[in-house]
Amino acid sequence: MKPPKATPEIEALPLSRPFVGPEELARLAGRSSLLRLGANESAFGPPPRALEAMRRELPRSAWYGDPESLDLRERLAAKHRCAIENVVVGAGIDDLLGMIVHGYLGAGGVAVATAGTYPTFAYHVVTRAGRIQTVPYLHDGAVQLDALIARARGAGARIIYFANPDNPSGSFIGRKALAGALESLPGDTVFILDEAYGDFTDPSDLIDDGDPRVVRMRTFSKAYGLAGARIGYALAAPEIIATCNKIRIQYNVNRTAQFGALAALDDVLFVAEVVAEVARGREDYVALGARLGVATLSSFANFVNFDLQTRERAEETVAALLRKGVFVRKPGAPPIDRCVRVTVGTAVERAEFGERLAEALVEVDAKLPRP
Amino acid sequence: MKPPKATPEIEALPLSRPFVGPEELARLAGRSSLLRLGANESAFGPPPRALEAMRRELPRSAWYGDPESLDLRERLAAKHRCAIENVVVGAGIDDLLGMIVHGYLGAGGVAVATAGTYPTFAYHVVTRAGRIQTVPYLHDGAVQLDALIARARGAGARIIYFANPDNPSGSFIGRKALAGALESLPGDTVFILDEAYGDFTDPSDLIDDGDPRVVRMRTFSKAYGLAGARIGYALAAPEIIATCNKIRIQYNVNRTAQFGALAALDDVLFVAEVVAEVARGREDYVALGARLGVATLSSFANFVNFDLQTRERAEETVAALLRKGVFVRKPGAPPIDRCVRVTVGTAVERAEFGERLAEALVEVDAKLPRP
Numbered sequence: 001m002k003p004p005k006a007t008p009e010i011e012a013l014p015l016s017r018p019f020v021g022p023e024e025l026a027r028l029a030g031r032s033s034l035l036r037l038g039a040n041e042s043a044f045g046p047p048p049r050a051l052e053a054m055r056r057e058l059p060r061s062a063w064y065g066d067p068e069s070l071d072l073r074e075r076l077a078a079k080h081r082c083a084i085e086n087v088v089v090g091a092g093i094d095d096l097l098g099m100i101v102h103g104y105l106g107a108g109g110v111a112v113a114t115a116g117t118y119p120t121f122a123y124h125v126v127t128r129a130g131r132i133q134t135v136p137y138l139h140d141g142a143v144q145l146d147a148l149i150a151r152a153r154g155a156g157a158r159i160i161y162f163a164n165p166d167n168p169s170g171s172f173i174g175r176k177a178l179a180g181a182l183e184s185l186p187g188d189t190v191f192i193l194d195e196a197y198g199d200f201t202d203p204s205d206l207i208d209d210g211d212p213r214v215v216r217m218r219t220f221s222k223a224y225g226l227a228g229a230r231i232g233y234a235l236a237a238p239e240i241i242a243t244c245n246k247i248r249i250q251y252n253v254n255r256t257a258q259f260g261a262l263a264a265l266d267d268v269l270f271v272a273e274v275v276a277e278v279a280r281g282r283e284d285y286v287a288l289g290a291r292l293g294v295a296t297l298s299s300f301a302n303f304v305n306f307d308l309q310t311r312e313r314a315e316e317t318v319a320a321l322l323r324k325g326v327f328v329r330k331p332g333a334p335p336i337d338r339c340v341r342v343t344v345g346t347a348v349e350r351a352e353f354g355e356r357l358a359e360a361l362v363e364v365d366a367k368l369p370r371p
Numbered sequence: 372m373k374p375p376k377a378t379p380e381i382e383a384l385p386l387s388r389p390f391v392g393p394e395e396l397a398r399l400a401g402r403s404s405l406l407r408l409g410a411n412e413s414a415f416g417p418p419p420r421a422l423e424a425m426r427r428e429l430p431r432s433a434w435y436g437d438p439e440s441l442d443l444r445e446r447l448a449a450k451h452r453c454a455i456e457n458v459v460v461g462a463g464i465d466d467l468l469g470m471i472v473h474g475y476l477g478a479g480g481v482a483v484a485t486a487g488t489y490p491t492f493a494y495h496v497v498t499r500a501g502r503i504q505t506v507p508y509l510h511d512g513a514v515q516l517d518a519l520i521a522r523a524r525g526a527g528a529r530i531i532y533f534a535n536p537d538n539p540s541g542s543f544i545g546r547k548a549l550a551g552a553l554e555s556l557p558g559d560t561v562f563i564l565d566e567a568y569g570d571f572t573d574p575s576d577l578i579d580d581g582d583p584r585v586v587r588m589r590t591f592s593k594a595y596g597l598a599g600a601r602i603g604y605a606l607a608a609p610e611i612i613a614t615c616n617k618i619r620i621q622y623n624v625n626r627t628a629q630f631g632a633l634a635a636l637d638d639v640l641f642v643a644e645v646v647a648e649v650a651r652g653r654e655d656y657v658a659l660g661a662r663l664g665v666a667t668l669s670s671f672a673n674f675v676n677f678d679l680q681t682r683e684r685a686e687e688t689v690a691a692l693l694r695k696g697v698f699v700r701k702p703g704a705p706p707i708d709r710c711v712r713v714t715v716g717t718a719v720e721r722a723e724f725g726e727r728l729a730e731a732l733v734e735v736d737a738k739l740p741r742p
Contacts, residue, residue, distance in 0.1 A: 001558060001582070001583050001584070002558070002583060002610075003583035003584065003607070003608040003610045003611050004475060004529070004558070004559045004560060004561050004583075004584055004611075005559070006474045006475055006614045006617075007474065007475065007476070007477040007480075008477075009477075010473075010474050010475075010614060010617060010618065013617050015613055015616060015617055016617075017438070017616070017621060018621055019438060019621055019622075020438075021435070021437050021438040021439060021621075023437040023439070023441065024437070024438075024439055024441065027441075036434065039434075039435055041433050041434050041435060042433040043433070044433070045430060045431075045432075045433045046429075046430070046432045046433055050432075051429060051430060051432075054429050054432070054627075055426065055429060058417075058422060058425050058426060058429070059416060059417070059422060060416075060599065061416075061417045061421075061422075061425070061596065061597050061598070061599045061600050061631070062412050062413040062414070062415070062416045062417055062596035062597065062598055062599065063407065063410075063412050063598060063599050064392070064410055064412060064592075064598045064599055065599050065601075066392050066394040066395070067388070067390060067392040067395075068392060068394070068395055070394065070395065070398075091462060091601075091620075091623070091625075092620075092622060094620045094621070094622060094623075095620060098620065102381075102498070103377045103378065103381050104375060104377055104378065104381075105378070106378040106379075106380075107478065109378075120620070120621070127473070127617060127618050158375070187372060187373070187375070188375045188376070189375060190375045211372070212372050212373060212374035212375075213372070213374065213375055221435075225432065225433035226432050226433065227432070227433055227434060227435045227622075227626075228431065228432045228433065228434050228435055228436050228625065228626030228627065229432050229625055229626070229627070230436075230462075230622065230623075230624070230625050236374070237374035239373075239374040240374050240375075242386055243377045243381060245386060245388070246377075246381060246384050246386055246387075246498060247381065247498050249462075249463075249465045249466060249469065249491070250388060250389055250390055250392075250465070250491070251390075251463060251465060251598075251601065252462070252465075252601075253601070254462075254599065254600055254601050254625040254627075254628060255598075255599030255600070256425075256599065256600070256625075256627065257625060260432070
């Protein structure tokens with residue numbers, strides 16, 4: 001007897017994954033661990049207050065978390081000066097993206113995004129029988145926001161995805177330019193504004209709230225150092241939050257993570273230090289690139305793209321670094337697939353990375369000379 | 372400006388939730404906490420080894436978990452004597468149910484389940500534009516498995532959902548009877564066998580693996596005391612697991628939970644003690660019912676249904692208990708909506724529950740005399 005077949009749409013999909021994890025890469029490389037600079041995790045760990053709260057709550061892991069995440073939503077509403085009806089908590093932005101795509105796209109619906117941006121968005125679109133249309137990055141990694149919106153208008157898109165700061169490019173569009181671009185957004189299009197890396201920028205340069213088409217997504221995975229906890233949230237009009245609440249899994253969030261996130265919000269000084277150290281780390285990487293004759297893209301996030309000039313050289317560099325025990329990733333689509341994206345590590349990790357990159361470049365230059 | 376509208380299917384759905392959490396009930400009742408006997412959480416907490424492993428790993432919460440959950444899948448494959456290609460890990464059975472419904476139902480597709488069984492299954496079906504057809508429980512809470520399969524055959528159903536032991540009834544169908552019923556299962560129907568409560572039954576009376584239409588779902592939320600951690604798994608044919616891997620969120624599981632689950636599997640003695648104490652607790656509840664003149668349904672899980680004889684009396688009992696600080700739930704559909712479902716607590720909690728139930732029954736009998 002054969003197993004039943006999935007729906008035709010799902011059967012037709014390849015078995016692709018947005019990411020291969022560092023654990024699997026380490027196994028493939030025959031190593032017990034890697035220097036983790038590939039997933040933009042925080043090198044500085046969880047905030048001490050979050051760790052303390054999570055330690056305190058662990059013994060109550062036999063209890064489900066509050067399905068409404070009410071304490072956390074009240075705290076987030078206070079932070080963002082909105083109502084709790086404007087907030088939904090998810091198991092990271094991945095979970096929240098799924099809610100919006102599920103709620104707003106529809107089979108055959110079109111979503112628009114930059115080619116090569118966060119792959120999980122496109123993954124959600126294609127697994128729900130939607131179609132994705134893309135606009136390329138500019139050469140320097142800038143997102144063509146006006147072109148995204150024009151494409152959405154032309155295609156009758158239901159959803160636009162835009163990360164700000166962008167991943168994997170690191171580019172950023174400030175508040176005024178963003179507001180200007182949004183003036184031409186069609187009224188029936190949901191604008192997903194993924195601010196996963198928003199904590200690394202000047203908060204006063206982030207969007208003003210209030211546009212009912214915009215869904216802001218935030219996470220505790222980056223500056224707050226809780227990627228493994230799987231917790232994030234979206235800010236949007238109450239009607240959009242209500243749609244998410246029709247769809248989301250009720251017990252979607254780990255209970256300990258709820259307490260960790262709540263406490264993390266109070267560890268303001270620690271997070272400010274992380275953000276400052278990330279800024280120093282970006283400067284270190286820029287200086288490292290200059291020493292090694294490798295240009296870097298401007299970044300507003302916790303990573304820097306090293307410009308290897310061709311896709312082949314970038315791929316060889318990722319492979320050479322992996323052989324040396326360093327996990328990094330690279331953008332997937334032109335024109336920035338010529339880059340290697342490196343997360344800001346601790347000072348010690350950055351120094352180690354600098355040595356490994358120098359060694360890797362010798363190998364790459366021997367195989368594929370600089371153009 | 373108005374927010375964009377969701378898809379017509381989602382717009383048409385009411386804003387209903389499968390569950391109201393005890394945190395919200397406590398707030399509504401003006402209490403800081405409740406005696407939690409309503410969500411079938413383990414009263415005995417996480418296994419000590421799981422707690423130790425989670426404490427050890429918490430400082431690494433800035434790292435994402437392994438998206439493949441490989442160590443855990445290898446351990447589970449060894450436990451269930453199958454290949455890792457037969458195992459997928461999810462953020463609880465809720466997450467796994469979503470994968471199967473997403474992968475196999477299709478818009479307008481029919482799923483069949485017992486009326487009033489685990490509501491999250493029907494929730495996944497309707498949020499994906501599927502239709503649910505139901506068969507009622509028998510008076511004693513038994514699932515009409517042959518009728519479910521006949522209904523699926525008649526309706527051309529893609530999916531059957533069957534919990535064994537069942538929730539909320541507590542009834543159970545042994546290995547041989549189950550195998551006999553499955554002989555008439557249509558070849559293209561996915562049979563979801565939710566064994567969330569399977570750890571409370573004799574393992575030798577659970578299904579034999581190997582039927583390619585069956586997806587067994589297991590959780591760490593019940594006997595393993597990790598409901599708040601959100602982690603479970605499904606066992607199925609490699610083709611079905613591959614479908615899940617096309618759909619699931621890559622980083623779907625909390626990293627600390629992965630380590631907790633792995634360690635919990637080694638805490639065999641602790642879990643055996645939990646299972647034994649749950650069996651004693653069920654007997655206590657049966658005796659309590661007998662003392663108070665309330666019949667109980669036979670249960671193979673970590674809860675017992677007290678038979679209040681009418682839906683109205685059951686609802687009044689739930690409300691009276693809530694006023695006294697006790698959180699319980701009741702089955703939602705006839706004929707067992709005349710019952711109140713009570714999780715087995717610790718000996719101390721059971722004693723307290725006995726007192727509160729006696730008080731509640733006095734109030735209920737005064738308002739709605741026994742028929």
